[in-house]
Amino acid sequence: MKVLIFAGGDIEDYSFVNQYVNISDYIICADSGIGHTRKINLLPDLIVGDFDSASQEDINYYREKDIDIKNFPTRKDKTDTEIALDMAIEKGAKKIYIIGGTGTRLDHSLGNIHLLYYALQKNVSAVLINQNNIVHLIDKEIIISGEKGSIISLIPFSLEVKGVFTKGLDYSLKDAVLYSGSSYGISNVMTSSTATIAIKSGFLLIIQELKD
Structure with a gap:
């Protein structure tokens, strides 16, 4: 099973995204990752997060579309992207693509690179993808x-x-x-x-x- 995760990092050019949408069996948005899917008129299967960075307009839009939304507390021990990764693994993912996992928040970018190790320890292949690079571990x-x-x-x-x-x-x-x-x-x-x-x-x- 292939799962695509949209995190909230920067995406300047969406032209590379469709190829991963087309080969994925399940799509998860982590918090403000819903801003990316809304821009490309994509309905995810699941949305997770504490929603401290997502716009209320985007949240309401997907609620009206009856998308499964799982809320988590702001004070927690995992990032929203790690929660999305956990959900993907629980769904049986063997390949996970993370888009929007890099950007101006260097702490989140480095943390998401470490999530590749977290996935690998669970025998799951995960990659970070932006318009310029793919990161494998x-x-x-x-x-x-x-x-x-x-x-x-x-x-x-x-x-x-x-x-x-x-x-x-x-x-x-x-x-x-x-x-x-x-x-x-x-x-x-x-x-x-x-x-x-x-x-x-x-x-x-x-x-x-x-x-x-």
């Missing part, structure tokens, strides 16, 4: 599809990542070790339309450029 192997010439950056999420192997990248790695605190893996380049990245231990963030 792996503990084994991934095959990435993209455009030749796209930038791929490899950033250790654990203190070290061992046994790093790449295929289809300009700067190839074989049984390499990447260390936290180093910029060694920044700005590699895809040499074809696919790239394989594998690791033996640790956790590796992969930031993939989306070319126009």
